[in-house]
Amino acid sequence: MTLIEAKDLTVRHGAQLVLDRVNISVAPGEIVTIVGPNGSGKTSLLRALLGLTPSKGKVTRNAGLVVGYVPQKLALDPTLPLPVRSFLNLPTSHTSQQIADMLDRVGVPGIETRQVADLSGGQLQRVLLARALLETPDILILDEPTQGLDQMGEAGFYRLIEDVRRDTGVAVLMVSHDLHVVMSASDRVICLNGHICCEGKPHVVQNAPEYRALFGHGTQGALALYQHAHDHDHDCGHDHGHDHHHAHDTATDEVEHAG
Amino acid sequence: MLDDFLVRAVLAGFGLSIATGPLGAFVVWRRMAYFGDATAHAAILGVALALIFSLPISLGTLIVALAMAGAISLMMAQGQSPDSGLGVLSFGALATGLVAISFVPKVRVDLSAYLFGDILTVTRSDLLLIWGGAGLIAVVIAWRWSKLLLSTLSADLAAASGVKPHRESLVITVSIALVVAVSLKVVGALLVSAMLIIPATAARRVSSSPVQMVLAAVMVSWVASGAGLWASLRLDTPAGPSIIVAAALIFVLTTGYRTIRTPSA
Numbered sequence: 001m002t003l004i005e006a007k008d009l010t011v012r013h014g015a016q017l018v019l020d021r022v023n024i025s026v027a028p029g030e031i032v033t034i035v036g037p038n039g040s041g042k043t044s045l046l047r048a049l050l051g052l053t054p055s056k057g058k059v060t061r062n063a064g065l066v067v068g069y070v071p072q073k074l075a076l077d078p079t080l081p082l083p084v085r086s087f088l089n090l091p092t093s094h095t096s097q098q099i100a101d102m103l104d105r106v107g108v109p110g111i112e113t114r115q116v117a118d119l120s121g122g123q124l125q126r127v128l129l130a131r132a133l134l135e136t137p138d139i140l141i142l143d144e145p146t147q148g149l150d151q152m153g154e155a156g157f158y159r160l161i162e163d164v165r166r167d168t169g170v171a172v173l174m175v176s177h178d179l180h181v182v183m184s185a186s187d188r189v190i191c192l193n194g195h196i197c198c199e200g201k202p203h204v205v206q207n208a209p210e211y212r213a214l215f216g217h218g219t220q221g222a223l224a225l226y227q228h229a230h231d232h233d234h235d236c237g238h239d240h241g242h243d244h245h246h247a248h249d250t251a252t253d254e255v256e257h258a259g
Numbered sequence: 260m261l262d263d264f265l266v267r268a269v270l271a272g273f274g275l276s277i278a279t280g281p282l283g284a285f286v287v288w289r290r291m292a293y294f295g296d297a298t299a300h301a302a303i304l305g306v307a308l309a310l311i312f313s314l315p316i317s318l319g320t321l322i323v324a325l326a327m328a329g330a331i332s333l334m335m336a337q338g339q340s341p342d343s344g345l346g347v348l349s350f351g352a353l354a355t356g357l358v359a360i361s362f363v364p365k366v367r368v369d370l371s372a373y374l375f376g377d378i379l380t381v382t383r384s385d386l387l388l389i390w391g392g393a394g395l396i397a398v399v400i401a402w403r404w405s406k407l408l409l410s411t412l413s414a415d416l417a418a419a420s421g422v423k424p425h426r427e428s429l430v431i432t433v434s435i436a437l438v439v440a441v442s443l444k445v446v447g448a449l450l451v452s453a454m455l456i457i458p459a460t461a462a463r464r465v466s467s468s469p470v471q472m473v474l475a476a477v478m479v480s481w482v483a484s485g486a487g488l489w490a491s492l493r494l495d496t497p498a499g500p501s502i503i504v505a506a507a508l509i510f511v512l513t514t515g516y517r518t519i520r521t522p523s524a
Contacts, residue, residue: 050419069419080288080412081466090409091420115467135420 002027003065003139003171004049009057011044018044020195026139031165031172035179036192037214042175045192046143068132070142074124076117085112088131102130106160121148125157142174158185179215264379271381271389272484272502275445278393278438280477281400283459285431288411294331295452297349299439301327302448303356306373310363317388321440327352328432376447376499385444392441396434403430408469446499453503458483461510464517479509
């Protein structure tokens with residue numbers, strides 16, 4: 001059984017092919033992480049699954065599927081006064097108790113009356129998550145949810161996601177390029193670069209040559225947790241190696257900066 | 260009581276405010292000020308066409324305002340720069356309207372009444388139209404409140420929650436056209452969007468939630484209508500512009516209040 005499934009998903013931005021016949025599915029309760037270098041189509045894939053961007057191919061959602069979406073950022077117009085409580089009541093209203101409990105749950109208790117515009121990056125991400133969770137979603141879709149957080153904040157946020165999954169059984173599909181933290185939280189990792197390079201359990205992907213080609217070896221230390229060497233299956237990749245050289249360079253740089 | 264022209268004028272101003280308060284807040288949040296202007300300017304063309312074809316004025320303005328709103332939405336959906344395109348449509352429609360009115364035979368048209376409003380000559384049927392139209396807009400906005408607000412905040416968040424942001428945009432667009440049609444008599448085509456923008460902007464300074472801002476905008480409009488009419492009577496100034504001047508003065512006051520309360524800002 002799958003909650004959401006895409007077959008041969010193809011996205012173009014003008015003449016540029018962003019996603020080329022991508023197949024993806026998420027099962028209930030599963031944490032799936034999409035990793036890939038900048039411009040690899042991660043965000044486009046999420047947007048296409050959400051129906052926010054025109055795409056070719058077939059997206060099938062379970063009937064009545066409730067999606068909790070946590071965007072990369074929220075551009076607030078300064079003309080709109082918006083306390084946290086009002087924001088959490090969109091699109092459906094919740095009781096003060098439900099809101100207080102949820103804010104407590106995501107680790108930012110008692111900020112109902114604060115203006116959303118005045119929140120720090122980490123607080124805003126947790127409030128965005130709280131809003132998504134209040135709708136009791138079947139699946140959470142998070143687009144680089146820890147952008148702008150420091151490493152502590154990042155690790156804390158992913159632990160929170162794991163806890164929420166454990167408590168509620170919600171499935172999670174997220175995009176990230178914080179490889180090391182994310183991988184430990186994932187059941188399945190999809191390595192994307194316009195097409196799916198490889199996918200599987202974190203330790204499998206981490207050792208896959210396709211993954212190494214994109215991200216280099218700079219993450220080895222951080223991924224020491226998953227050193228079950230060479231048990232990856234070789235079917236997971238398909239035609240790779242076209243424009244990976246360039247991607248390799250940028251990705252390596254990124255990892256080094258992040259590390 | 261309704262026989263008194265001043266009572267009718269006050270009622271017209273109050274009635275219009277229950278639409279321009281909430282709608283004005285959305286126009287400000289969505290940065291559609293120029294959109295409101297263009298739609299209102301098109302109303303002059305509507306007046307001309309209504310006079311030529313002997314239609315009720317409000318029907319003519321509503322049709323042309325709707326057409327204008329549709330044209331702008333279409334243009335923006337195609338990704339053209341709204342700025343210059345809106346200017347072309349806005350002034351094109353205004354000028355065409357002014358030229359067309361000059362062709363209206365044997366009718367002595369008081370053009371300034373349509374440009375700046377003529378609230379002191381509001382009739383009972385005008386009142387019915389104003390309260391009916393404004394009430395409809397207020398009810399629709401209250402009914403779709405959270406969908407409208409979420410779409411305004413983020414089209415992506417709205418779409419992911421199953422709200423259709425395009426549909427909510429259409430609600431706002433049609434409401435603007437409707438408010439233009441019913442407010443022509445009160446403040447006129449040139450000042451309609453002032454009635455949308457100024458009270459809502461003044462309200463922003465003293466509000467900390469969206470609902471508060473809407474209520475404050477309605478109250479600013481009420482006070483401005485009352486004060487403007489009073490000034491118009493005492494000082495013999497044109498009523499529509501006086502209402503807008505009053506609203507602008509309230510804006511200055513609330514801005515001062517905000518500055519005093521938050522000295523660092």
